[in-house]
Amino acid sequence: MDIAVIGGGAAGLMAACAAARVMKKAGAVLVLEGNQKLGRKLLATGNGRCNLTNLAAAPAHYHGDTAAAAQLLAHYTPDMVRGVFRDMGLVTKPDGEGRVYPRSGQAAAVLAALRGCAGENGAVCRVGTPVTAIRKTKRGFSVEMGGGEALEAAACILACGGAASPKHSCGGGYALAEALGHTVTPLYPALTQLVCAGKTAKSLSGVRCAARAALLADGKEICAESGDVQFTDTGLSGICVFGLSIYAAEFFAQGTIGGRAHKALSAALDCLPEWTFSEVLDYLLELRAAYPVRAAGDLLAGVLNLRVGCALVQAAGIDPAQAAKRLTRGQLQRLAALVKSWNFTVTGTKGFQDAQITAGGVPLGEVDVLTMQSRKVKNLYIAGEMLNIHGDCGGYNLHFAWATGMAAGTAAAEAIRKKGEKR
Structure with missing residues (x-):
């Protein structure tokens, strides 16, 4: 031979x-x-x-x-x-x-x-x-x-x-x-799902959201990719998340990213990357004025998946059933901030x-x-x-x-x- x-x-x-x-x-x-x-x-x-x-x-x-x-x-x-x-x-x-x-x-x-x-x-x-x-x-x-x-x-x-x-x-x-x-x-393992703490991702399992996904090490952005993010029973998936997992896998295997030591990882989703924070806030303020009795849980239904929007409202500490007219500017600012940077604590990646x-x-x-x-x-x-x-x-x-x-x-x-x- x-x-x-x-x-x-x-x-x-x-x-x-x-x-x-x-x-x-x-x-x-x-x-x-x-x-x-x-x-x-x-x-x-x-x-x-x-x-x-x-x-x-x-x-x-x-x-x-x-x-x-x-x-x-x-x-x-x-x-x-x-x-x-x-x-x-x-x-x-x-x-x-x-x-x-x-x-x-x-x-x-x-x-x-x-x-x-x-x-x-x-x-x-x-x-x-x-x-x-x-x-x-x-x-x-x-x-x-x-x-x-x-x-x-x-x-x-x-x-x-x-x-x-x-x-x-x-x-x-x-x-x-x-x-x-x-x-x-x-x-x-690389090009895999991120495992996240908490129950938010699991509550949205199977739902997709177009977003900019960023990986943060000790609060500092390491990398970011845009595309469809899929929520799973254990965390986050999707092609753009796979890109982040390359760095996350190194961290959980060796405690480093690019050779530099870090202590903790998180993922941040910008659910409306084409809008600025001010534009999101203005949109919410306009809705509150135009539709005062609309349920808070429906405020983002015109721009985001209904379940994602409702989850963001809850993450902001707002009762989804509350009427829009009862929301303060501070509450809407908090919601707009979450739309632009929704954080998930990353605890690992899926295996081989x-x-x-x-x-x-x-x-x-x-x-x-x-x-x-x-x-x-x-x-x-x-x-x-x-x-x-x-x-x-x-x-x-x-x-x-x-x-x-x-x-x-x-x-x-x-x-x-x-x-x-x-x-």
Whole structure:
């Protein structure tokens, strides 16, 4: 066996496609996948639509060893990734926010394109084949599988995925990498829900609200994103909240954000980001004057979800049944302030079971970022979520999987072919 690819997810399948295209030899590339199906996590991305890249993919949208990844991202651009898929027969289409999807709107089409490309170029895929150990040998690697089976490979590509969403990815690649001499930084779940104290979020479970969501550490804003916020039984969810969770997960894992120690986290929702505090207050004052007998709980019904508006009224200490004419200016000021900054104490994040990606992993400094070859073990390559870099929500993580998979597969195959030519 020339190249063994450990993992049949996004990075592994792209690596297999790239390697097989270079090798041009049937059976030269073997993909070993522990699950019973290839690309299980890929099929679940983007609610089954597969947001496969983003036109804005650049270091600014990544976290972890971003400086080391800059050169890789500069080479493997969104246009290049789209071109690779177009060569596989998959047409892609960006939406108004730069997120790129298959034209068919189906993640299954992406998986079919990858499987087709790999198979048509001679790669072989085996599912239900978990790899238990990899040992360095004089000729390359001995790859050991369940049941005592083993095979020899000249090169090995680790693309086992992360610890997030364990029903789709086993996360066993970290142990394989460590056994071969690599280090693994602390792992924590990212792109997940925020767990909040109190009963407010639970009382609104299932309700959505367009808002600007900010994460505050010790009362100081760390980051903010806008979009739909969904209230849950345990706290806050939604794409913009997922963006905040990247920083929150680090805090609850290590007590730091960006390396700086903090004591407490909170999330603040601006439920009317397009209005200033004064505009919200003026609106409430106008309603009080125009509709004096309107119930306080209905004052925000013209601009917010009725349940959200009523919850804000209650949070301001106002009886929802009270007539508007009985509300003081001070009460309306307090309500307007809450509309602009509704605070929730953050007590944690959901775990790996509910997370989309893993933060942490093998440091990028331990690989050559243009080839993804290990700096510790010759002919060993590492790709995808196993590495210490994770992206924002919106196609950035799959983009990184494609980029590292292409780099690893191409480099591994070219090294083997070059070695064969010297003989």
